[in-house]
Amino acid sequence: MNWQQWFDMGGYGAYVWSSYALTAIILLWNLITPIFRRREVLRKIQNWYRQEDRLS
Amino acid sequence: MWAFLHKLASPKHFYRITGRWIPWLWVITLLFMVPGLYLGLWVAPPDYQQGDSFRIMYVHVPAAWMSLFIYVFMAVTGGIGLIWNMKMADIMAASSAPIGASFTFLALVTGAIWGKPMWGTWWVWDARLTSELILLFLYLGYIALQAAIEEPRTAARAAAILAIVGSVNIPIIHYSVEWWNTLHQGPTVTRMDKPAIHPSMLWPLLLMAAAFQVYFFTVLLMRARTELLWRERRARWVREMFGNSTRTPFSNTEKVVT
Numbered sequence: 001m002n003w004q005q006w007f008d009m010g011g012y013g014a015y016v017w018s019s020y021a022l023t024a025i026i027l028l029w030n031l032i033t034p035i036f037r038r039r040e041v042l043r044k045i046q047n048w049y050r051q052e053d054r055l056s
Numbered sequence: 057m058w059a060f061l062h063k064l065a066s067p068k069h070f071y072r073i074t075g076r077w078i079p080w081l082w083v084i085t086l087l088f089m090v091p092g093l094y095l096g097l098w099v100a101p102p103d104y105q106q107g108d109s110f111r112i113m114y115v116h117v118p119a120a121w122m123s124l125f126i127y128v129f130m131a132v133t134g135g136i137g138l139i140w141n142m143k144m145a146d147i148m149a150a151s152s153a154p155i156g157a158s159f160t161f162l163a164l165v166t167g168a169i170w171g172k173p174m175w176g177t178w179w180v181w182d183a184r185l186t187s188e189l190i191l192l193f194l195y196l197g198y199i200a201l202q203a204a205i206e207e208p209r210t211a212a213r214a215a216a217i218l219a220i221v222g223s224v225n226i227p228i229i230h231y232s233v234e235w236w237n238t239l240h241q242g243p244t245v246t247r248m249d250k251p252a253i254h255p256s257m258l259w260p261l262l263l264m265a266a267a268f269q270v271y272f273f274t275v276l277l278m279r280a281r282t283e284l285l286w287r288e289r290r291a292r293w294v295r296e297m298f299g300n301s302t303r304t305p306f307s308n309t310e311k312v313v314t
Contacts, residue, residue: 006098009108015173016111019166020097023115026162027271030155034278041286042298048289049299 065144067284068293074277081274085267092263100257112170114260117245118268120163123191124226126156126272130198131223134216144280146212147287149219150202151279155272157195164188175239183232184240187225194222208287 009016063069096114103110130152137145167185168178179185198215205211233242244252245261253261288294 009111010102012107012109012173015109015169019112019115019169022165022169023119023162026119026158030158030271030275031278033154034275034282037279038282041282045285045289045294045298049295 088267096260123160183236
């Protein structure tokens, strides 16, 4: 089997590769959102501490 | 075992212990996924009826299995939080919802992409597809309900009840292909007798399913740890780790801890 045949997937290439591409996007999304969320939460926590200190 | 689980229920220990697990969980995910993709996309022969289009199965079926598994996980952890008032269980349930919704979406869309060349249509309103779509709406309802209630305990309780009531949909999805006439094919792997699938096609499926499973727990822990920090911000250990106020002037060095 050569590369060309492999990408062609017996004529179903568009269906197969779009499914795998979407899977990759979903898996990456699930990885990236918690990383950004973590940054945001750490920033929020530090702001919260600053406010607490000002009030006390 | 129980002592260990008890320790995990404490937010502080949970945060410390799972932080060490995450890199290893990524390694395990890749150890399943790389051979799964290689065998599924390259080694396994084309199906005698479906040609190469059957390879969509290796992402569609694990995604669909995970959509059900995560829902049950969410209902069970939600129930534990509801009954025993356990903060970690609440956090687990809330953190698993967006991941479950994304897998449900993936199962639906890859199913449509597979359906087009095989059935000649992207979508039919039959039992399997409709009940899976309802599952997506249940996830979205759960997320919306959590977000609508400010107080975390009340939000967790309300959402847990929704998750438990909604779990009636799970057996409906699973048995839909047997109870009703449907375009969707019946189960090939989880049959009582021998699976109706050749080992060269089955192995990549099992590897991909294992990869998705470990992947779920990995990203779940990432989400849960962040959510835990926010809910535990009043706790001393969080402040010592992440506060950079005048009260804890030396805590900045701790920020490298992830």
